[in-house]
Amino acid sequence: MDILNMLRERKQRLSELARQRRDKRQAKARIVIKSRIDEVLDPRSAKRLFDTIRSSDPLLFPGYAEKTRDLVKRSGHPDAFICATGTIDSRQVVCAELLPEFMMGSMGTAVGEAVTRSAEYATRYHLPLIIFSASGGARMQEGMFSLMQMAKTSAAIRRFSDGGGLFISVLTHPTTGGVTASFASLGDIILAEPDALIGFAGPRVIEQTIGSSLPEGFQRSEFQLAHGFVDAIVKRDAMRVTLSQILKLHPEVRI
Amino acid sequence: MSAVNTMTAWQHVEIARHPQRPHSQAFISELFEDIFELHGDRHFADDRALFAAIARFEGIPVTVAGHIKGSDLNENISCNFGMPHPEGYRKFIRIAKQAEKFGRPVITFIDTPGAYPGAEAEERGQGEAIARCLFELSGLSVPIIAVVIGEGGSGGALAMSLADHIIMYEHAVYSVLSPEGFASILWKDPKRAEEASEVMKLSSADLAASGMADSIVSEPEGGAHKDAHRAIEALRPTLKKALSGLLLLDTQSLLEARYARYRGYGEQSEA
Numbered sequence A: 001m002d003i004l005n006m007l008r009e010r011k012q013r014l015s016e017l018a019r020q021r022r023d024k025r026q027a028k029a030r031i032v033i034k035s036r037i038d039e040v041l042d043p044r045s046a047k048r049l050f051d052t053i054r055s056s057d058p059l060l061f062p063g064y065a066e067k068t069r070d071l072v073k074r075s076g077h078p079d080a081f082i083c084a085t086g087t088i089d090s091r092q093v094v095c096a097e098l099l100p101e102f103m104m105g106s107m108g109t110a111v112g113e114a115v116t117r118s119a120e121y122a123t124r125y126h127l128p129l130i131i132f133s134a135s136g137g138a139r140m141q142e143g144m145f146s147l148m149q150m151a152k153t154s155a156a157i158r159r160f161s162d163g164g165g166l167f168i169s170v171l172t173h174p175t176t177g178g179v180t181a182s183f184a185s186l187g188d189i190i191l192a193e194p195d196a197l198i199g200f201a202g203p204r205v206i207e208q209t210i211g212s213s214l215p216e217g218f219q220r221s222e223f224q225l226a227h228g229f230v231d232a233i234v235k236r237d238a239m240r241v242t243l244s245q246i247l248k249l250h251p252e253v254r255i
Numbered sequence B: 001m002s003a004v005n006t007m008t009a010w011q012h013v014e015i016a017r018h019p020q021r022p023h024s025q026a027f028i029s030e031l032f033e034d035i036f037e038l039h040g041d042r043h044f045a046d047d048r049a050l051f052a053a054i055a056r057f058e059g060i061p062v063t064v065a066g067h068i069k070g071s072d073l074n075e076n077i078s079c080n081f082g083m084p085h086p087e088g089y090r091k092f093i094r095i096a097k098q099a100e101k102f103g104r105p106v107i108t109f110i111d112t113p114g115a116y117p118g119a120e121a122e123e124r125g126q127g128e129a130i131a132r133c134l135f136e137l138s139g140l141s142v143p144i145i146a147v148v149i150g151e152g153g154s155g156g157a158l159a160m161s162l163a164d165h166i167i168m169y170e171h172a173v174y175s176v177l178s179p180e181g182f183a184s185i186l187w188k189d190p191k192r193a194e195e196a197s198e199v200m201k202l203s204s205a206d207l208a209a210s211g212m213a214d215s216i217v218s219e220p221e222g223g224a225h226k227d228a229h230r231a232i233e234a235l236r237p238t239l240k241k242a243l244s245g246l247l248l249l250d251t252q253s254l255l256e257a258r259y260a261r262y263r264g265y266g267e268q269s270e271a
Helices: A002-028 A036-040 A064-075 A109-124 A140-162 A203-210 A221-226 A236-248 B002-006 B009-016 B024-031 B073-078 B086-101 B119-123 B126-138 B154-158 B179-187 B190-199 B204-209 B228-233 B235-247 B251-263
Strands: A047-049 A081-088 A091-098 A129-135 A167-175 A189-192 B033-037 B050-057 B060-067 B106-112 B144-153 B165-169 B173-175 B215-217
Touching: A036 A081, A036 A091, A036 A129, A036 A236, A047 A109, A081 A109, A081 A236, A091 A109, A091 A236, A109 A129, A109 A140, A140 A167, A140 B126, A140 B154, A140 B173, A140 B179, A140 B251, A167 A236, A189 A221, A189 A236, A203 B119, B009 B173, B009 B190, B024 B050, B024 B060, B024 B106, B024 B144, B024 B228, B024 B235, B050 B086, B050 B235, B060 B086, B060 B235, B086 B126, B106 B154, B126 B154, B126 B251, B144 B154, B144 B235, B165 B204, B165 B235, B179 B190, B204 B215, B215 B235, B228 B235
Parallel strands: A091 A129, A129 A167, A167 A189, B060 B106, B106 B144, B144 B165, B144 B173, B165 B215
Antiparallel strands: A047 A081, A081 A091, B033 B050, B050 B060
16 A cells, blocks of 8 residues: 555656656747738848847846846847838838737837837838737836836827828737727727737726626627727738738828 | 835835825815816716816916815715726816817826726727827927826826826825736735835835936825825925926927937837
């Protein structure tokens, strides 16, 4: 009996060790991101922008600097964003994309800086601006500096808009919090991928507030279309064609 | 003022949330004259969580707005504990643009746990309403002054405090999320709010150090509720000074300075 128990314990210990090794390996694994920018731009037209931006650590939040450094290494991206300029059916555009694989696409100083610089770049060169959002909201670890990115990005979009620029905001799953409550809601045209969760407060917080569960489809793209907050729902594989169509309806500004 | 350095962040949070702490109504009725309240967003409803009026400050016509928490339970409920719905933010956008039309400075009083996270608020576009506030305020051609008198909670506070000059009361707090929400997101435990408040850098001194608050108004020993009249009157000279300074600027300088202020938070030089 004792031997059987010992064997069983040994087996458990070994499988626990194997699990730990597997977790460790996965933690170190590369994060592969399928970029929407790559899907919509003409092949080989993309030039990456703002790759040197890095997050800051104004609260000196325990473990944060290590975590972002590790994610930069594993993802090959500067923070939760990709920025590029390139062409869609030969029309030059500026694109930014938030990466949910990188700390839930949360907006700290790095993402805020990238979006702001994209808007400023588009303003300077009179180019249409396309931003693919996917975000859990403000990045808590950077405290008030994260909150201020909402004001900073919105101010940059305002300037771009005042200059006559076209901003197409594409909402993908999930887009919430401070990103929804800033630049992502400020598109001249707002597109959403099907069934994306789009909202200010997250569903769990709302359920806690109202003390009951939310109906199926609440805050999804189709709900936002019905409530008047998006212009169209566009499948990911139709995004390039749709963007191209919208761009052609906006004559190019010659400078 | 001397006690401030020895106070914990959580003590500031408790004073900022004190039920007897003077609220926006008290500040506005004490410091402004000829107050004419404005109601409604012209689209859906009038949000009682957000007060809006035209009035005079030191003789100058201004537009004034503030979060309203209410001073007893009935009032708390009717104004939703100072948590606006989208129609509140849209009322604010309406009166801010009206202020621009008539060349009136905008003065806001910030005291909110945050924008209301309810189902109807989502149906009516809470995110869009806050985003639109930021968009409009960032280009509004009149001076904007925000006074954080109690709780500056997240996007619901930011929507009304994108400003040229930010005044904070000594024990007021301003943070990316409530300490409870912060602890809940990062540590999955809202009970660690006190611990969260210590790392969040949410006090008036913290915000002054990071350039997010321009002036601090001292409070009576123990907090503004100990002597509300004195606490409110202490704002008058600070507000007057900030306003007269901003009124000297031409529109372009005002807007350039406002853009540079927000552009500067987390700005990185191009490598």
